[in-house]
Amino acid sequence: MNNNEIPKPIPKPEQEPKGHPRTSMAELSPTHTEQAPEWLAKYADEPEIPKVNEEECEKKVAELESLMTAFEVTHPIAELYAITDLAVKDAPNHPIRHPAKLALGPIVAAWIFVKERTNISPERLAELKVRYLHLTRAVGMIEAKTSKVDHDR
Numbered sequence: 001m002n003n004n005e006i007p008k009p010i011p012k013p014e015q016e017p018k019g020h021p022r023t024s025m026a027e028l029s030p031t032h033t034e035q036a037p038e039w040l041a042k043y044a045d046e047p048e049i050p051k052v053n054e055e056e057c058e059k060k061v062a063e064l065e066s067l068m069t070a071f072e073v074t075h076p077i078a079e080l081y082a083i084t085d086l087a088v089k090d091a092p093n094h095p096i097r098h099p100a101k102l103a104l105g106p107i108v109a110a111w112i113f114v115k116e117r118t119n120i121s122p123e124r125l126a127e128l129k130v131r132y133l134h135l136t137r138a139v140g141m142i143e144a145k146t147s148k149v150d151h152d153r
Contacts, residue, residue: 049117057118064110064128071107071135075100080138087147097149101139107132 052060079096092098111132115125140149 051119052117054119057120060110060114060118061120061124061128064107064114064132067107067110068131068135071100071103075103075138077135077138080140081151083140083149084151085147086142086149088142088144091142097139104136104139107135 051057076096080100083094083097086094086097091101111128114120114128120128137151137153140151141153142149
């Protein structure tokens with residue numbers, strides 16, 4: 001790390017998500033190195049979240065695919081991408097975007113499960129990620145200051 005880089009913040013132990021890879025000692029700044037022994041002692045015995053078995057894995061992937069297909073059939077993807085100006089205060093009343101945003105909730109949850117808890121091949125995961133990003137980007141994120149819908153994140 002050079003002098004112009006800001007060290008990435010390390011979450012307080014009570015904020016650290018459980019079951020995620022931990023930062024190695026080599027990645028810590030000098031300030032964080034002092035805190036590392038306490039954190040390592042606290043989380044040394046924390047078990048990793050296990051992957052699901054192959055049958056459950058296939059079931060979860062099929063569930064994700066089913067949710068994405070239902071979204072594609074129900075919500076007009078091209079029209080969602082066409083929404084470029086929308087104030088945050090108007091978003092809950094938008095007749096196309098708001099129902100689509102609500103429908104994304106289960107898809108996001110299923111995606112996170114498949115990504116973190118299954119052992120599907122990297123190629124299959126990449127295929128699902130492309131489809132997932134296509135749908136989430138269709139809804140986009142509203143930039144509060146500009147009232148523009150960002151379809152690139």
